[in-house]
Amino acid sequence: MTINQERDRVAALEQYVLPQLDVLLRVALALTRNHADAEDLVQDTMLRAYRSIDRFDGRYPRAWLLTILRHAHINRNRRQRPALLADQDAAHRQLAATSDGSDDPESLVVDRKFDGAVAEAFYALPESSRRVVELVDINGLGYQEAATVLSIPIGTVMSRLHRARARMRKQLFDDGFTRKGRR
Amino acid sequence: MKALMRMVRSTDDMASCIEVLRNLDAYLDQEIPDQRAARRIASHLEVCRRCGMRAETITELKASLRRLAPTVDAGALDRLRHFARTLEEQGNDR
Structure with missing residues (x-):
């Protein structure tokens, strides 16, 4: 060279x-x-x-x-064998950090109770969906980029993301977080 | 007047609820490459309360998830930059 x-x-x-x-x-x-x-x-x-x-x-x-x-x-x-499951300690630390604190149900900006519930809904997702949400929503990758990282078709990224968000929305609704007055 | 103009806009310029709900995730993720399709969804969201609320919920969900992002370890970034310099120096020495 x-x-x-x-x-x-x-x-x-x-x-x-x-x-x-x-x-x-x-x-x-x-x-x-x-x-x-x-x-x-x-x-x-x-x-x-x-x-x-x-x-x-x-x-x-x-x-x-x-x-x-x-x-x-x-x-x-x-x-070497990969760590297949999420780091549960980190998950619990994250939950502890987001589920206490201010109590302002009308806040549309940073609502720590809402963030705590979202974190719970996220960690409750099945592993395959959670990985897609982690790459797209948490780390900001595009659909094609997430498909590359996970070695899955882009259509699978989209369907998993859709199912995951529907599931999280349902859990948030069941937890009392509605558009008109969040808990 | 603006609202009236929106109401009389041709239905061709506006997506249906089914079309919006099918493409809402991709729209909010800015993954709709077709500008016209994106505009049709935007027009629908301006006037449809139900779809608009769904869009707001997903937007809030996305924002909240974004706040879950772990802080990148500054020490790790420094060490990786140092590694890049090592690669460069080895390259320049060759």
Whole structure:
């Protein structure tokens, strides 16, 4: 490889990879459920991206990186058993952090009781739906990006998301959170 | 006057409840690539109370879920940036 090509690689790394570190770390955390594993997975992704960066056309860097991250994750799982279930301790800490505090039923902005109920409804979802909600609603991925990360068709992302939201809406309604006067 | 104009707007410019409910998730996720289809849904949501309320509920749900996002570990980000510099230095040394 020439010096110029190497310089191009370094520039491409800075242009395409570094701005996506935050989202890569979030998605890696969603996949591994463990901070140390997530960091290792992103590091692995960066290394693979750096090695193949001269074949990248510069379009949709996030989608490109998420594909690499997905493959890196699959390879790592061949070596070690993945943590399949959500980190229950983290889930409970999250619930504890969101379900107490201010009592303002009319607030449409940050309503901690509402957030607590949403967190409960989210953690009550079946694993497959919860993963889609986690990527799309919590981490802000697009449908195609979530499909890439989970290796499922985009139509499945859409149907799982729809079912998950319907389920959460029903649970919130049953908990007394209605549009006219939330509990 | 604006409200009146909306009421007399041709039904071609406005989606039906069934169409809206079928596409509401994608609309709120900004995943409807067809601008005209998105406008038809927007027009419907302006005048249909039921669909409008459903849209508001999903929007609130999405906002609340967004607040569940874990804080990214700043230390981890720093270490990954440092790793990028290592890759770059190795590349430049070659």
